[in-house]
Amino acid sequence: MSGTSDRIRALAVPLSELHKACQPLSIEAGRDEEAAARTAYFGQQRAIDAIRFGIQLDSEGYNVFVLGPLGSHRHGLVEKLAQERAQDKGAPDDWCYINNFSDPERPRVLRLPAGRGGEFRDNMQALIAEIRLAIPAAFENDDYSNQLKALEEETQEELDDLWRSLHEQAAKENITVLQTPTGYVLAPVRDDKVIDDSEFEKLPEEKREAIKKSIQRLSKELQLRIESIPKIRKRYRERVRALDREVAAHAVSVLLNDLKKKYDHLPGVLSYLDEVQKDIIENAQQFRQTEAPVLPFLSHDSSAIFASYEVNLIVSNEPDAAAPIIYEPNPSYPNLVGKVEHRAEMGALLTDFRLVRSGALLQANGGFLILDIHRVLGRPFVWEALKQALFTKQVRIESPAETLGFVTTTMLKPEPVPLDVKIILIGERWLYYLLSAYDREFSNLFKVAADLDDDIERSTDNVTAYARLIAERVQQRDLLPFAAAAVERVIEQRARHAEDGERLSMHMRSLDDLLIQANYWAKQRRSDMVAVEDVAEAIRQRKYRQNRLQNKVVDAIKRDTLLIDTSGECVGQVNGLSVIDLGEYRFGHPARITATTRVGKGDVVDIEREVKLGGAIHSKGVMILSAALSARYAPDVPLSLHGTIVFEQSYGGVEGDSASIGELCALLSSLSNVPIRQNLAVTGSVNQLGRMQAIGGVNEKVEGFYQVCRERGLDGSHAVIIPHDNVKHLMLADEVVEAVRNEQFNIYAARHIDEVIEILTGQEAGKRGKDRQFPPGTINRLVEDKLIQYAIKRQRFSEGTSNDKQAS
Amino acid sequence: MTSKRADVRRIMLALSDASSLPDLWRAATEHLADQEAELVTVFFNDDRWRRAASLPFTREILRISGGSTEFTRTRAEKLDREIIAAVQRRSQQFATEAKVRFVFEILSEQEIIKIHELLSSESDILIAPISFQGRPIYNEIARLKCQIRFV
Numbered sequence: 001m002s003g004t005s006d007r008i009r010a011l012a013v014p015l016s017e018l019h020k021a022c023q024p025l026s027i028e029a030g031r032d033e034e035a036a037a038r039t040a041y042f043g044q045q046r047a048i049d050a051i052r053f054g055i056q057l058d059s060e061g062y063n064v065f066v067l068g069p070l071g072s073h074r075h076g077l078v079e080k081l082a083q084e085r086a087q088d089k090g091a092p093d094d095w096c097y098i099n100n101f102s103d104p105e106r107p108r109v110l111r112l113p114a115g116r117g118g119e120f121r122d123n124m125q126a127l128i129a130e131i132r133l134a135i136p137a138a139f140e141n142d143d144y145s146n147q148l149k150a151l152e153e154e155t156q157e158e159l160d161d162l163w164r165s166l167h168e169q170a171a172k173e174n175i176t177v178l179q180t181p182t183g184y185v186l187a188p189v190r191d192d193k194v195i196d197d198s199e200f201e202k203l204p205e206e207k208r209e210a211i212k213k214s215i216q217r218l219s220k221e222l223q224l225r226i227e228s229i230p231k232i233r234k235r236y237r238e239r240v241r242a243l244d245r246e247v248a249a250h251a252v253s254v255l256l257n258d259l260k261k262k263y264d265h266l267p268g269v270l271s272y273l274d275e276v277q278k279d280i281i282e283n284a285q286q287f288r289q290t291e292a293p294v295l296p297f298l299s300h301d302s303s304a305i306f307a308s309y310e311v312n313l314i315v316s317n318e319p320d321a322a323a324p325i326i327y328e329p330n331p332s333y334p335n336l337v338g339k340v341e342h343r344a345e346m347g348a349l350l351t352d353f354r355l356v357r358s359g360a361l362l363q364a365n366g367g368f369l370i371l372d373i374h375r376v377l378g379r380p381f382v383w384e385a386l387k388q389a390l391f392t393k394q395v396r397i398e399s400p401a402e403t404l405g406f407v408t409t410t411m412l413k414p415e416p417v418p419l420d421v422k423i424i425l426i427g428e429r430w431l432y433y434l435l436s437a438y439d440r441e442f443s444n445l446f447k448v449a450a451d452l453d454d455d456i457e458r459s460t461d462n463v464t465a466y467a468r469l470i471a472e473r474v475q476q477r478d479l480l481p482f483a484a485a486a487v488e489r490v491i492e493q494r495a496r497h498a499e500d501g502e503r504l505s506m507h508m509r510s511l512d513d514l515l516i517q518a519n520y521w522a523k524q525r526r527s528d529m530v531a532v533e534d535v536a537e538a539i540r541q542r543k544y545r546q547n548r549l550q551n552k553v554v555d556a557i558k559r560d561t562l563l564i565d566t567s568g569e570c571v572g573q574v575n576g577l578s579v580i581d582l583g584e585y586r587f588g589h590p591a592r593i594t595a596t597t598r599v600g601k602g603d604v605v606d607i608e609r610e611v612k613l614g615g616a617i618h619s620k621g622v623m624i625l626s627a628a629l630s631a632r633y634a635p636d637v638p639l640s641l642h643g644t645i646v647f648e649q650s651y652g653g654v655e656g657d658s659a660s661i662g663e664l665c666a667l668l669s670s671l672s673n674v675p676i677r678q679n680l681a682v683t684g685s686v687n688q689l690g691r692m693q694a695i696g697g698v699n700e701k702v703e704g705f706y707q708v709c710r711e712r713g714l715d716g717s718h719a720v721i722i723p724h725d726n727v728k729h730l731m732l733a734d735e736v737v738e739a740v741r742n743e744q745f746n747i748y749a750a751r752h753i754d755e756v757i758e759i760l761t762g763q764e765a766g767k768r769g770k771d772r773q774f775p776p777g778t779i780n781r782l783v784e785d786k787l788i789q790y791a792i793k794r795q796r797f798s799e800g801t802s803n804d805k806q807a808s
Numbered sequence: 809m810t811s812k813r814a815d816v817r818r819i820m821l822a823l824s825d826a827s828s829l830p831d832l833w834r835a836a837t838e839h840l841a842d843q844e845a846e847l848v849t850v851f852f853n854d855d856r857w858r859r860a861a862s863l864p865f866t867r868e869i870l871r872i873s874g875g876s877t878e879f880t881r882t883r884a885e886k887l888d889r890e891i892i893a894a895v896q897r898r899s900q901q902f903a904t905e906a907k908v909r910f911v912f913e914i915l916s917e918q919e920i921i922k923i924h925e926l927l928s929s930e931s932d933i934l935i936a937p938i939s940f941q942g943r944p945i946y947n948e949i950a951r952l953k954c955q956i957r958f959v
Contacts, residue, residue, distance in 0.1 A: 178856055180887055181825075183870040185879050187860035192944055194855075197862035212865055219869055219876065226874035 004764045011748040011755055013722075015741055018732045020501035022488035023460060025467050042465045043456030043506055044077065051078060054448030055085045055368070055422060061447045063390065063423040065373070067432045068452030071509030074426045075327065075370065077452075082325045082368040082424065089323035090114075092366020095315040095417055096121065097356045098272055099308040101279045107353030109415045110268055110311075115319035120269065121311040123259055128306045130255050131280065135287040138251040139244070147243055155236040162225045162232075169221065173214040177222070184222055186215045241285065248284030252277055276309050307354065314338070314358035315365060323367035328360035331371050332379050336360050336386065338397040340412045356414050361386075361395050364421050373427030373435075386423070390445050393419050455498040455505050466491055466504055473512060479519040485532040490514060493539060496699065496731035514538055536734070546585035550707075553580075553589045558711050562649055564590045566712050569675035572596060574760065576647070576662035577683040577701035577720070578654070588697060588704025590681050592648040593659060595666035599790045599797070600642020602626065604667065607646040608654045621657030625664050627688035628753070633784040640794035641787060643667050657685040658695035661723075664753055665760050672782035676760045677717075681705040684723035690753040694725035699732055706736045706745055714739060719746035721759055754780070816845040820926055820954075822936035823851045823895050824943065831959040833902040835935050840908055845933075847910040848926060849899050851892055852917060852945060857884040917945040927954035935959060 047066070054064035068074045094117025096110045112120055138144065170177055170186065176194065178185040187194045188211045200208060256277050263269040280287075286305050317324065328335055338359035342349040360369055376382050381400040389395050394416040401407045425446060432449060435442040456462050467487050474482055482490070493514060497505035505511070515530075517538035522530040556562040564575060576593040579586055606622035608614030614622075622645060630639045645663045647654050661684040669676045683701050685693045695701075702720045709718040722730075727749045739745035750756045754765035757779050766778025774781035819839055821832050836847060860866045861884035868879040896912055903910050915922055923945070927934055932954040940946055940958070949956070 176856075178860060180857065180868055180879075181891070182872070183868045185857065185860050185866060185868050187856065187863070187866060194859040195863070196859040197864070200863055215865065219867065222869050223874040223876070226869065226871060 004758050004762065007755070008748070008759050008762075011721075011750055011759065013727055013730065013747045013749045015737070017501075017727050018730050018737045018740055018747065019492070019734070020458075020495060020731060022491045023463055025464070025484045025488055025491075042469065043462060043504075044452055047450040047452045048077070048081065050448055050450035051081045051424075052084075054424075054450065055082060057448075061390075061444050063446045064425070064448045064450055065432050065446045066424060066426045066450045066452065067429045068426075069428060069454060069507065071507050072452050072454070073508035074452060076508075078370055078424050078426060079325060079327070082370070082422075083322070086322035086325055086367060089367065091317040091319055091321040092323060092420075093315075094118070094313065094317055095358070095362060095365070097312040097314055097353045097414055099310075099353050100415075101275050101308070104308070104352065105410060105412055107312075107356060107412065107414045108272075109417050110272060112266065112269065113319070114317040114321070116266075117311075117313045118316050120263070121313045123262070124309060124311045127255060127259060128309050131252065131287075131309075132306055134251045134255060135248055135280070135284065138247045139284075139287065141247075144243070144247050148240065151236060151239050151243065155232060158232055159229065162228065166218070166221055166225060170214075170218050173218070175211075175214055175218055186218050186222065188215070244284035245281045248287065249277075249281045252280045279308070307352070310354055312354045312356055314356065315362050317366075324364050325368045325370065326360050326364035327370040329372075329375070331360065331376050331382055333381050333385060333400050334359060336371075336376075336382055337389070337395060338362060339399070340397060340414070351412050353412070353414065356397055356412070358397070359395070361389055361419060361421060362417055365395075365417070366420055368422045368424060370424045370426065373425045373431050376425070377431070387441055387445060389419055390423065391441075392416075395419050453506055455500065455503040458495055458500075458502050458504050462504065463491055466494065470511070470515065473508075474515060474519075477512070477516065477519075479515055480522050480528060480530050482515070482518070482530040482535075483532065486518065486530045486535050489532045489535040490518070492731065493535070499696065499699065499731075500729045501731045502728050513542075517542065543585070546582070547587065549580070549582065550587040550589070550704075553587075554707055554711055557590070557708050564592055564708060565678035566709050566718060568678050570678055571673055571675045572666050572670035573678070574662045574666045574669070574676050575678065575681035575705070576659040577681050577705060578647075578656075578659070579697035579700050579704075586697065586700055588700035588702070590705050590708055591650060591659075593645065593662045593666050594648055595643055595645050595663065595670045597641055597643045597667060597670045597786075599640055599793045601794075602630070602639035602641055604629075604641070604643040604645060607644060608650070613650065613653050615653060615655030617657050618654050618659070621660035621685060622663060624657075624660060624686065624688050625667060628664060628686060628690055629667070629787070631688050632690060633780070634787045634791065637788055637791035638794070639787065640790040641671070643670070656695070658683050658697075658701075660684075661686045661692055661721075661753065661756055665757055668753075668757055668779060668783050669761070671786045672779050673786075674761045674763055674779055674782065677762065679709070679715075679717045680719050680721060680760055682721040682756060682760065684721070684726070684750070684756070686753055692723040692725070692750055692752060692756065694723050694729070698722055698726040698729050702730075702747060703733055703736055706739065709745065710739070714744040716743050716745075718744075719748055719759075721748045721750055721756055724749040724751045815931055816843045816933055817929055817931040818846045818848060818926065819843075819933050819935060821847070821849040821899075822934055822940050822949075823849060823899075824854055824937070824940065825891055825895070828937035828939075828959065829895065829898050829902065832935055832937065833899070833906065835957060835959050837902075837906045837908065839933060839935075840906070847903075847908055848913060849895075849910055850913045850915055850923075850926070851895055852943065853888065853892075853914055854943075855916060857887060860884070917943065920948055923949065924952065927952045929953065930955070933957060 047068070051064055051066065054062055066074050066078055091114035094112045094114055096112065096117050097107045098110050100106050100108045167177060174189050175186055176189045178187055178194075188200070189195065190199070200211075203211070256273055260270060260273050263273070334357075336359045338361070339357050340351055341355040341357060342351045343355065376386060381403070385400070385403070396416040397414045398411070399407065402411055423446075429451070470482065470487050470490055490511075491504065494504045494511065495501050497507060497510055514535070518530050518535045521537040521541070522534040525534075527534070553562065557564045565573075572595045574593050575590045577588055578591045579588045604622060604626045606614055606619055609619040609622065625645075626639065629641065645666065647659070662682045664686055665676065665682060683698070684695055687693060702722065705718070705720050736745065740747060748759050750759065754767075758765050761779060764775070764778045766774040766780040768774055774784055816839060819836055821836055823829070823832070839845065840847065858881060861879050861881045866879045867876040868883070869876045892914060899910065899912060926932065927949060930953045933956075934949060934954050935957045936959075938958045
């Protein structure tokens, strides 16, 4: 027995391993300027190299996907690295939409060097203002009026001549031309009076025939004149138009020549200015339109005539600026691709090239566009639109309905803009893997994955660098300086956050939260420096704000609503440990595991799985138990056991295999009929060879059992057994460490089921001797004997059943 | 500065179609502005259409196309009725707008006595379209003492 006790004592985790204290630091965060040197993103070298590689490689598909959890300061890192490259790239060109004079529904795009777009827009505005004055003035000129009047008179004379000659000719032949509302009637007259039928009949035959012939001939003459009137009017209009063009051409060429000289090195602009000049000349008549509209409410602003010469500057860059780095927090379709707006006029929605708006893709053209992948995927049509833009290397500003062909109305179709942008997507890993697996185009477009580490090794150098990182963030946020001890405490907390005493969490948001909250508590006590107790207070207060549910669970245990024994012994019953994760907070608590055994077919029933409360991993753990029993005990006989395992009072799902060691111990206790100490709790998974394996949440689990025991009164007998492989993860709360130091609480680290069962029962597990037998009286011997008994009973039962069948 | 008008007993608007009605009424209302005169609108029925239509070979040449169509008595009478109705309706509208009372008469060019009664005095004014000068009745009216205004 003393050997067992010695072995158990040897399994106790040394005090120093319970909470790996930070090495002493000389840094005082916030005071030591040198220490606050640029240290950001250390430990992320692989991700940084990947981002740099992606950002610098200007080749198709080399867009970047930055993988990392929320709060890992991904945006800051990406923006910082993009800025390095943006300086080299310089400002990209400006982009404008201009009117397409031959097809206004398809506005054209115009490219100008950075900074020249705004200047060109302003120049065109000034030109329009000048044209508005100059062209009407040209048409109000006396020369123009005289020429126009001469044309009018010439035409009117031509028309008068037509009718005069007809009337004269008709009068000579005693024929009059009568007007009706719709035309003309030729009638014979005598003594200025139209001849009626009775008078006509009285005329001699030859006279009547002559009248008829005259009317016939004059009718043809009249028809010819009627037909010639539209031609005369058309000729008049053409001559007026030619005159207008001549006047406008003179006025506009004077104004445009200066502008053409200014942009003579930009062929696109020159070509556009030529088109403007041509259009103004062609539509010169509009500029002198002074008549009121037929319907007064149809009157419109005269500026609308000149609107087609405006320039819609959609992307503007400063000439000396760096390449743009755009982060679009709301990548909806219009925000990403752009949109064509409409204005309501007389109940109709109208649009033109001036209402084309650019989205983030164009704003970032020539630079970098940073997007959150979960937002991209969460907004309709955006992912497809982004991929299309990258594949086609152009941005086509159209509505999603148009893209999908749901709109049959004539819509504005702006000319696509060539696209040269580096997309940097930021998202969590699972989204990256999901896209890689299910979107075949994804890997062609995002060839660079930058995987940010969740944590880094807690080496001496890294701790020093981490302290500098803390100093930098303290300075950036203008917090009170942190004392060296406070920095050490923060670093210890970062190890706890990483769930590993040998690593440090790189989750920057939670680090910032801790620093800000510690700063708050220091200020509360009117200190000019953050001390270690402020950090401790921040940790304690955060726990206090979030542990309502944890206290409910402990209270339920304390009041025996949840049945957990923390003293005495019991066969087939063991205290397991589980963790409840509430997102930002999680805690551990004990859970009773019970097992029963009897003769059976060699199966261990997991009641959680039977009622579908157990997850796949938990079920796997339970199945391993059958294998572990088969492998360890009575190998020469069939396993003839029927065991049942249950998490008592568990009403939610159970997942994970961290209870499998506890479940195995409960089974062994049931088989051996040796009671288990209830002042202990155990956590860990086990393989089928009996080896203990590490589990997650070890700190929370230990603290969860400690809290229950503390509530009931610590007497030094309480302990938690954890896998030895989890010792390196221990970063326990000060209170627990103190309790261990004062021998009020213990923590054991075990590697094998034999060690665990010895601690739980206080009895020797037993190893097979040379005779291949476990020593008598040991746990393993008792278990093996029971399993052999079960096998014999089962065989007898089978034989009995068989005999009964034969007899019958 | 406006010159003072001589006293007017009657204003007669001579109408033959609706085209010059607005100008005629504008001129009439200007005269009526400071006068207590009687307003008579006379539509001179033009029998030339009916006479021309009585001839079997008369055709109407359409202004819009230059094409021709038969010009019958029925067509001529219909045109007469439509024009009279249109002139009377529009005259009523102008009178309502100008808030004046008027008498509407339809006369043929042969009803010389009636015309003499209407325009016998120097204080009578005839307001007529310029095309009225081409009508045979104008020669009769020109011999009367009345004042004549063309618009």
